[in-house]
Amino acid sequence: DAGVIQSPRHEVTEMGQEVTLRCKPISGHDYLFWYRQTMMRGLELLIYFNNNVPIDDSGMPEDRFSAKMPNASFSTLKIQPSEPRDSAVYFCASTDDTMNTEAFFGQGTRLTVV
Amino acid sequence: DQQVKQNSPSLSVQEGRISILNCDYTNSMFDYFLWYKKYPAEGPTFLISISSIKDKNEDGRFTVFLNKSAKHLSLHIVPSQPGDSAVYFCAFNQAGTALIFGKGTTLSVSS
Numbered sequence: 001d002a003g004v005i006q007s008p009r010h011e012v013t014e015m016g017q018e019v020t021l022r023c024k025p026i027s028g029h030d031y032l033f034w035y036r037q038t039m040m041r042g043l044e045l046l047i048y049f050n051n052n053v054p055i056d057d058s059g060m061p062e063d064r065f066s067a068k069m070p071n072a073s074f075s076t077l078k079i080q081p082s083e084p085r086d087s088a089v090y091f092c093a094s095t096d097d098t099m100n101t102e103a104f105f106g107q108g109t110r111l112t113v114v
Numbered sequence: 115d116q117q118v119k120q121n122s123p124s125l126s127v128q129e130g131r132i133s134i135l136n137c138d139y140t141n142s143m144f145d146y147f148l149w150y151k152k153y154p155a156e157g158p159t160f161l162i163s164i165s166s167i168k169d170k171n172e173d174g175r176f177t178v179f180l181n182k183s184a185k186h187l188s189l190h191i192v193p194s195q196p197g198d199s200a201v202y203f204c205a206f207n208q209a210g211t212a213l214i215f216g217k218g219t220t221l222s223v224s225s
Contacts, residue, residue, distance in 0.1 A: 004157070033212050042120075042217030043158070043203060056212065091157055101146045103213055105157030 004106035006092050012112045018080040021109045023092030024073055033093040033103060034067055034077050043091070049075065082113045117141045118206055120216035129225045133191040137204030137216050140185065144206040147180055148213065149189045152201045161202075162189070194223045 005024040025032045033048040047057040052069045069075040089110050093103040119138045127133045145166050150158040164171040164178045171178050177190045201220050205213040
């Protein structure tokens with residue numbers, strides 16, 4: 001398996017624009033997580049899905065952020081409108097372990113909002 | 115409030131010596147405790163874990179210690195190697211929930 005695949009790897013956008021980050025989890029994994037990494041806050045959980053259903057979105061910072069998982073092999077994280085403080089590295093991770101003892105991460109999307 | 119604290123942002127160690135990374139937590143309901151390692155421009159990768167019913171787990175040069183009474187987790191790397199230079203995150207979870215990560219500690223191992 002190719003692992004968790006995220007696209008794009010880098011995104012530079014202007015403030016106010018819509019940004020969509022994409023993730024393909026490992027086949028057969030039924031949990032999918034979105035994390036954000038910043039210097040100040042480290043790795044923080046934004047939202048996670050189980051069997052395509054959002055379970056906990058309490059980490060989503062504002063209504064400007066939304067996430068979907070239309071099927072088992074694809075998820076998106078959208079920011080609309082984007083702001084400079086959204087600049088960070090966004091990671092997607094997946095696991096098939098119901099105890100969530102280990103999650104497999106993608107390489108991340110580095111987002112810069114100018 | 116932070117449930118997980120890695121109070122040392124960075125650690126520098128000489129090759130061959132022991133590296134000790136520490137993590138404190140507040141939630142006594144955590145079931146599993148993990149360490150992840152992250153190189154620049156890559157995603158975090160799983161390193162080692164321990165369940166709440168144990169106090170030590172070893173895997174080669176890596177040993178994780180859990181002190182439940184002190185709510186303290188540590189990772190020992192012996193001997194340290196330059197390739198161990200990375201950011202180390204401690205992570206915790208309860209069964210069926212998502213991993214909660216610390217802010218990370220940057221380890222630098224010099225030769």
